[in-house]
Amino acid sequence: MAGGGWRTKRGRKAVAAVVFAVLGRGLVAAARLDERVRAEAGAWPEGTVITLGIGPFGPQVSWRAGGGMLEYLGGAEVEPTLAVTFKSVDGALPLLLGMKSVLGAFAEHRAMVTGDLALAMSFVRCLHIVEGYLFPDLMTRRILPRPAERRAGHLVAYGALVHRRARLEGASS
Amino acid sequence: MIPDYYEFCNSTKIVSGTRALEHIGYELAALGASRPLVLTNTQLLELKVATLVLDALADTEAEVVGVYEEVPVDSSASVVDDVARAYRERGADAIVAVGGGSVLDTAKGATIVLSHGGTLMEHRGAESLLGRRAVAFIAIPTTAGTGSEVTSAAVIKDTERHVKMGFTSLSLLPDVAILDPRLTVGLPPRLTASTAMDALTHAVEAVSCVQANPLSDCYAKAAIGLIRDHLPAVLDDPRSPAGRLALANAALMAGAAFSNAMVGIVHAMGHAAGGVAGIPHGDAMAVLLPHGMAYNIDAVGDRYGELLLDLAGADVYASTPADERAAASIATVRAMLDMLHTAAGLSVTLGQLGVLPEQIPDIARAALDDGAMSMNPKQPSLEELVEILKGAL
Ligand SMILES: [Fe+2]
Numbered sequence: 001m002a003g004g005g006w007r008t009k010r011g012r013k014a015v016a017a018v019v020f021a022v023l024g025r026g027l028v029a030a031a032r033l034d035e036r037v038r039a040e041a042g043a044w045p046e047g048t049v050i051t052l053g054i055g056p057f058g059p060q061v062s063w064r065a066g067g068g069m070l071e072y073l074g075g076a077e078v079e080p081t082l083a084v085t086f087k088s089v090d091g092a093l094p095l096l097l098g099m100k101s102v103l104g105a106f107a108e109h110r111a112m113v114t115g116d117l118a119l120a121m122s123f124v125r126c127l128h129i130v131e132g133y134l135f136p137d138l139m140t141r142r143i144l145p146r147p148a149e150r151r152a153g154h155l156v157a158y159g160a161l162v163h164r165r166a167r168l169e170g171a172s173s
Numbered sequence: 174m175i176p177d178y179y180e181f182c183n184s185t186k187i188v189s190g191t192r193a194l195e196h197i198g199y200e201l202a203a204l205g206a207s208r209p210l211v212l213t214n215t216q217l218l219e220l221k222v223a224t225l226v227l228d229a230l231a232d233t234e235a236e237v238v239g240v241y242e243e244v245p246v247d248s249s250a251s252v253v254d255d256v257a258r259a260y261r262e263r264g265a266d267a268i269v270a271v272g273g274g275s276v277l278d279t280a281k282g283a284t285i286v287l288s289h290g291g292t293l294m295e296h297r298g299a300e301s302l303l304g305r306r307a308v309a310f311i312a313i314p315t316t317a318g319t320g321s322e323v324t325s326a327a328v329i330k331d332t333e334r335h336v337k338m339g340f341t342s343l344s345l346l347p348d349v350a351i352l353d354p355r356l357t358v359g360l361p362p363r364l365t366a367s368t369a370m371d372a373l374t375h376a377v378e379a380v381s382c383v384q385a386n387p388l389s390d391c392y393a394k395a396a397i398g399l400i401r402d403h404l405p406a407v408l409d410d411p412r413s414p415a416g417r418l419a420l421a422n423a424a425l426m427a428g429a430a431f432s433n434a435m436v437g438i439v440h441a442m443g444h445a446a447g448g449v450a451g452i453p454h455g456d457a458m459a460v461l462l463p464h465g466m467a468y469n470i471d472a473v474g475d476r477y478g479e480l481l482l483d484l485a486g487a488d489v490y491a492s493t494p495a496d497e498r499a500a501a502s503i504a505t506v507r508a509m510l511d512m513l514h515t516a517a518g519l520s521v522t523l524g525q526l527g528v529l530p531e532q533i534p535d536i537a538r539a540a541l542d543d544g545a546m547s548m549n550p551k552q553p554s555l556e557e558l559v560e561i562l563k564g565a566l
Contacts, residue, residue, distance in 0.1 A: 106548075107548060108179070116295055146552055
């Protein structure tokens with residue numbers, strides 16, 4: 001692990017970067033497998049760019065919804081429509097590692113939201129679904145508001161992580 | 174119990190009591206401001222409520238550069254941008270907002286535009302406004318309910334898309350909140366009751382929501398005790414300055430509580446009922462509070478049990494076995510609603526408020542999407558929400 005693992009901030013940010021990459025592809029995978037994610041992301045305004053990141057110098061991950069597709073943009077510099085920015089890497093990691101719920105992190109003021117809060121709610125619902133595919137029930141029971149419903153098994157979902165794009169439903173293309 | 178992590182902020186100076194309004198000149202000077210723009214609505218001017226503030230301002234060194242009286246019932250983004258324009262054109266250096274939630278939220282929106290430039294739409298978000306506010310801001314509530322004078326949130330309608338936008342930032346907290354009983358003694362009984370039930374709901378939800386913390390609990394419980402002690406008395410004697418001041422303080426404390434601890438399912442359903450069926454906020458809160466509590470009870474039973482002390486008083490609390498207190502708290506809220514039905518004509522069901530059975534699915538769906546739901550201690554399914562709402566019909 002880069003820079004001394006857990007003990008250093010650099011190490012923790014490296015861990016976060018890895019999780020962001022998995023989460024980034026995870027959302028695309030979920031959109032391919034699960035009509036609930038397709039419907040949510042399909043309702044986002046054309047050209048929506050969502051960034052999940054750690055401020056001010058941490059890693060980030062972005063997605064773009066447009067032309068009927070959801071695309072994983074990796075850590076590229078973008079101009080987001082909606083940005084969910086953690087105030088510190090230490091506030092982000094418990095969530096990123098599946099130890100704390102998304103709503104729990106918001107309740108603890110760990111992140112700020114720039115943009116439309118209704119869009120943020122939709123994004124959070126998508127994250128819940130993605131967590132259902134990435135994490136086992138042992139973990140999701142603690143971090144999801146309701147028991148995870150899956151349209152495919154974990155292995156299929158992990159396999160779908162190779163994709164960078166997913167077709168959306170209801171998107172105006 | 175101390176949460177693993179929490180934040181609490183209530184930076185607003187509270188000026189509360191007899192003739193409190195008369196200190197407005199001093200408060201403006203203390204903020205280094207001398208050219209206030211007064212924000213209010215025509216009705217409050219006609220009722221001579223806003224006039225009290227203008228009279229108080231007349232006897233100060235400050236020069237009122239304008240009275241913006243066109244704030245509508247639902248604050249909207251276009252009005253916010255218009256207020257900001259008026260502020261700049263007249264060279265104002267402070268906003269004095271006199272009114273209920275919509276006037277105060279409009280003022281909050283204007284301070285965002287004036288401090289950060291651009292239009293209001295560009296600044297949507299939660300905790301995302303950084304830097305200091307460039308406007309001195311005094312909030313003077315004319316109802317005892319929303320608590321907006323001490324909350325870090327504003328709800329403003331996007332006029333083009335017809336959706337309500339939420340803003341939360343500590344920079345929305347007013348510098349000063351003035352509570353003067355003269356501003357609320359004239360409120361009619363029904364409005365007094367429904368706004369008090371809004372405040373009660375803020376306090377109860379603040380205690381049960383996931384951001385509850387030791388400081389917000391103090392404010393919430395004190396607010397509940399004040400409402401229990403003073404609401405019936407004020408309905409008997411509406412012009413009692415002491416009673417009105419107590420209710421204004423209760424609303425303020427409940428506001429400080431939920432500004433830090435958030436609200437939950439009752440507000441989510443109430444916002445949805447407002448959007449779908451046009452139900453006034455306070456009326457919806459009064460009807461839905463016991464139903465939301467009944468849904469939450471297995472997740473937060475002990476916390477509701479604690480509230481019996483504030484809701485019903487020491488004697489009832491002491492004579493109720495510990496494991497029956499949570500249910501007794503809900504029964505107390507129901508009894509309070511029945512009392513307000515008789516004394517002030519408050520509705521006790523959604524049906525009485527004009528909600529139709531066929532509107533229930535739409536209200537349930539909108540409630541599920543409401544931001545307040547995310548901080549509720551329990552997350553209902555769509556079907557559960559439909560059942561709760563049917564129970565309230
Ligand atoms: Fe409310």
